[in-house]
Amino acid sequence: MNKFILSFELIDSPLLTVAAVVAALGVIAVIVWSPRRILRTLIAGAVAGVVMLVIAKVLEAMDLFQGPLPGSAIGWASGAVAAAAIGVVGICRRPWARRVIGVVTMIAALLAGALGVNAGYGVTHNLAAILGVQALDPASLPPSESSSGDPATLYQRWEPPAGMPAQGSVSALTGSTKIPTGQYAARDASLYLPPAAQVPDPPALPLLVFMMGQPGSPDPTALAKALDAFAAKNKGLAPIAIVVDQLSAPDRDPACADSATFGAVSTYINQLVPQWAEKNLNIIKDAKYRVIGGFSNGGSCAVTYGAKYPNTWGQILDVMGNEFPGSEHVSQTIADVFGGDANAFQANKPSVLMGAAPAGTYSGHTAIFTWGSEDTTYGPGQKANSQAAQAAGFTVLTYVVQGAGHTGEALDGSLAYAIPALAPVLGLAAPPS
Numbered sequence: 001m002n003k004f005i006l007s008f009e010l011i012d013s014p015l016l017t018v019a020a021v022v023a024a025l026g027v028i029a030v031i032v033w034s035p036r037r038i039l040r041t042l043i044a045g046a047v048a049g050v051v052m053l054v055i056a057k058v059l060e061a062m063d064l065f066q067g068p069l070p071g072s073a074i075g076w077a078s079g080a081v082a083a084a085a086i087g088v089v090g091i092c093r094r095p096w097a098r099r100v101i102g103v104v105t106m107i108a109a110l111l112a113g114a115l116g117v118n119a120g121y122g123v124t125h126n127l128a129a130i131l132g133v134q135a136l137d138p139a140s141l142p143p144s145e146s147s148s149g150d151p152a153t154l155y156q157r158w159e160p161p162a163g164m165p166a167q168g169s170v171s172a173l174t175g176s177t178k179i180p181t182g183q184y185a186a187r188d189a190s191l192y193l194p195p196a197a198q199v200p201d202p203p204a205l206p207l208l209v210f211m212m213g214q215p216g217s218p219d220p221t222a223l224a225k226a227l228d229a230f231a232a233k234n235k236g237l238a239p240i241a242i243v244v245d246q247l248s249a250p251d252r253d254p255a256c257a258d259s260a261t262f263g264a265v266s267t268y269i270n271q272l273v274p275q276w277a278e279k280n281l282n283i284i285k286d287a288k289y290r291v292i293g294g295f296s297n298g299g300s301c302a303v304t305y306g307a308k309y310p311n312t313w314g315q316i317l318d319v320m321g322n323e324f325p326g327s328e329h330v331s332q333t334i335a336d337v338f339g340g341d342a343n344a345f346q347a348n349k350p351s352v353l354m355g356a357a358p359a360g361t362y363s364g365h366t367a368i369f370t371w372g373s374e375d376t377t378y379g380p381g382q383k384a385n386s387q388a389a390q391a392a393g394f395t396v397l398t399y400v401v402q403g404a405g406h407t408g409e410a411l412d413g414s415l416a417y418a419i420p421a422l423a424p425v426l427g428l429a430a431p432p433s
Contacts, residue, residue, distance in 0.1 A: 230419045
């Protein structure tokens with residue numbers, strides 16, 4: 001499929017507005033075409049919309065969506081079905097011009113509904129992310145040479161040169177730049193290079209390895225937006241970020257662990273990715289300047305890996321993660337990932353890993369936990385894990401995005417808080433006074 005189509009912005013673009021306006025105009029045209037049948041046409045649309053609303057609420061009550069549906073998503077779905085039903089009324093009535101308007105109305109309404117529901121969640125910004133495929137251009141890696149100095153004082157030492165780009169770059173780690181995946185079928189990772197990494201003689205920068213949610217893909221859109229916002233206020237400085245694939249496919253959940261069923265996902269992320277980054281990117285070699293992070297399913301993996309491999313990851317960023325990997329389907333995870341061993345499943349929970357670590361293991365390690373105030377599914381687990389991390393010796397920071405559920409709104413708000421909060425630990429900003 002054409003890269004332009006796959007990468008076209010779906011949320012922060014006028015496409016939803018255009019589709020909604022076309023659908024609304026079509027609804028009006030169908031209704032006024034035959035004034036004597038206005039009431040029946042309106043009733044048909046209203047009934048269809050109410051049925052969609054009831055279906056959404058029933059499915060939500062069955063927890064099919066693993067948490068409450070965003071109100072805007074329900075509104076868009078119900079409104080779209082109502083408008084599409086009126087379009088069908090137009091299709092069923094002569095003349096042909098009215099039928100054509102009915103077809104256009106129905107298509108525009110369904111498109112607006114799909115885009116509106118997607119915008120309600122606010123996570124998948126393009127068709128590539130929805131389909132779980134990579135549509136970015138291949139990465140061109142910068143030279144490996146970098147300036148030296150104390151990484152803790154980088155924010156003081158660094159002065160951006162003339163001609164530094166205003167924004168970071170995003171690209172796909174594919175072909176010759178693909179990260180070796182070992183015994184795991186990872187989709188191509190994405191790379192974000194901040195402005196300071198794109199100049200001659202760049203500084204060595206911290207590394208942020210990030211994972212998105214499930215279903216999902218290594219889509220860097222939300223993270224790149226937040227890193228660009230930070231870099232714009234901090235002389236082009238930000239972590240170099242790699243968005244990796246902890247799923248291998250949108251409908252799979254390897255539960256952050258190596259297994260015969262899903263492959264060696266943990267080995268890939270905790271060994272092969274850092275090794276490749278040290279060899280190919282201008283990153284600070286000290287593990288203190290490496291962050292493991294993620295959103296939702298990815299956040300669950302981030303806190304698990306940060307707790308399990310403190311010598312690999314100095315800092316943790318858990319954005320609305322599951323309390324533990326596989327929390328949504330415990331029995332299936334025990335069977336598929338842990339070969340039926342419930343004890344092994346239990347031992348892989350972040351709280352258990354942190355509780356079993358010797359005193360002092362996490363000294364100097366920061367763990368950030370964020371969630372939406374309306375996220376009743378994942379919020380309690382985030383709070384519990386933050387308390388476990390505090391007890392285990394992490395420096396813990398928590399942030400609640402007020403009024404947000406398990407959506408892109410909370411993801412954006414979390415990243416806007418977390419990146420500046422991590423910056424002093426990573427040498428990218430002055431310590432808070």
